[in-house]
Amino acid sequence: MSLLRVAAGSASFVVLVSALEIGATRLEARATTQAQPRWLKGNTHTHTLNSDGDTAPDEVVRWYREHGYQFLVLSDHNVLTSVDGLNALLGADERFLVIRGEEVTDRFQTKPIHINGLNLDSLVPPQGGNSVLETVQRNVDAIRAANGVPHVNHPNFGWAISADELARVRNNRLFEIFNGHPQVNNVGGGGSPGLEQMWDTILSRGILLYGIAVDDAHHFKRPWDAESSRPGQGWIYVRAERLTPSAILEAMEAGDFYASTGVVLTDYQVTPSSMTLTVRRRPFEKYRVQFIGRGGRVLWEAASSSATYRIRGDEGYVRAKVLDSNGRVAWVQPVLLPGASRR
Numbered sequence: 651m652s653l654l655r656v657a658a659g660s661a662s663f664v665v666l667v668s669a670l671e672i673g674a675t676r677l678e679a680r681a682t683t684q685a686q687p688r689w690l691k692g693n694t695h696t697h698t699l700n701s702d703g704d705t706a707p708d709e710v711v712r713w714y715r716e717h718g719y720q721f722l723v724l725s726d727h728n729v730l731t732s733v734d735g736l737n738a739l740l741g742a743d744e745r746f747l748v749i750r751g752e753e754v755t756d757r758f759q760t761k762p763i764h765i766n767g768l769n770l771d772s773l774v775p776p777q778g779g780n781s782v783l784e785t786v787q788r789n790v791d792a793i794r795a796a797n798g799v800p801h802v803n804h805p806n807f808g809w810a811i812s813a814d815e816l817a818r819v820r821n822n823r824l825f826e827i828f829n830g831h832p833q834v835n836n837v838g839g840g841g842s843p844g845l846e847q848m849w850d851t852i853l854s855r856g857i858l859l860y861g862i863a864v865d866d867a868h869h870f871k872r873p874w875d876a877e878s879s880r881p882g883q884g885w886i887y888v889r890a891e892r893l894t895p896s897a898i899l900e901a902m903e904a905g906d907f908y909a910s911t912g913v914v915l916t917d918y919q920v921t922p923s924s925m926t927l928t929v930r931r932r933p934f935e936k937y938r939v940q941f942i943g944r945g946g947r948v949l950w951e952a953a954s955s956s957a958t959y960r961i962r963g964d965e966g967y968v969r970a971k972v973l974d975s976n977g978r979v980a981w982v983q984p985v986l987l988p989g990a991s992r993r
Contacts, residue, residue, distance in 0.1 A: 654821035692721035695864035723751035770798035806835035827861030830883025850946030863909035913976030
């Protein structure tokens with residue numbers, strides 16, 4: 651096991667991870683570099699007029715920059731939008747970055763299969779397949795072949811991808827635990843599990859998967875319409891030393907980020923014996939911190955803005971979830987404990 655410390659102003663982030671998961675080269679680089687990691691707020695799933703959005707790419711990018719984000723992935727359906735001009739117009743070194751992306755949009759029979767490709771070298775056409783799993787896998791493989799990083803989008807949109815199918819996808823580490831589109835069934839229903847239940851099912855099998863929160867924004871011109879797919883619904887905070895595509899995506903695939911719909915952390919630490927986190931408090935809110943393990947069981951809950959869980963070692967995995975009194979949530983990435991099978 652290895653410990654990585656994150657510093658961002660007065661905040662620190664210590665993450666317990668396995669060298670097998672993040673790679674020995676990453677650990678060695680962290681040991682020798684003097685660069686200080688910082689928190690970078692970003693969204694990896696957004697649409698423009700280039701597919702089914704209602705707003706031009708430059709206006710979309712401007713919205714995110716003006717609302718405090720540090721990076722944005724444009725991910726139109728089966729379109730790879732050039733970002734060079736957008737970065738020349740609105741980007742700024744170490745302050746704001748636009749990253750190439752595509753929502754590879756496929757289907758198996760009536761089920762929509764959507765996989766985001768981040769920082770692709772080239773457009774990835776939908777690959778098709780003879781089953782849901784084969785369709786997902788072929789698109790993930792094609793994204794990797796284009797030197798991109800995949801993440802599986804909204805598994806419950808059209809009730810398309812089950813937990814068992816998602817668990818069997820190879821060479822993918824990311825999926826959407828929250829999507830801001832109003833038709834994606836984040837919490838499940840009618841006998842179908844929600845995304846968190848699916849996550850816990852997969853983690854309980856010893857398969858490491860990290861959860862992303864995204865907007866999936868399409869509509870920037872109807873902010874009053876709760877039935878529209880609006881920006882500012884969900885995002886991630888990534889810990890990275892540089893605001894570059896490679897640094898951001900390397901950190902994401904290492905689990906060096908958390909997902910949020912509004913809760914902000916100031917401190918998160920994991921040691922072999924404990925997990926501790928602290929929330930940036932707002933005076934009108936109260937907080938609950940949940941520590942969750944095998945089977946989705948709540949191991950311990952604290953009615954406060956900071957909490958420490960003492961790890962026993964038999965939990966299989968531990969992840970944390972913070973809920974505020976206005977319905978906002980933060981999801982901290984899971985740690986597989988020694989003895990859990992891994993893939």
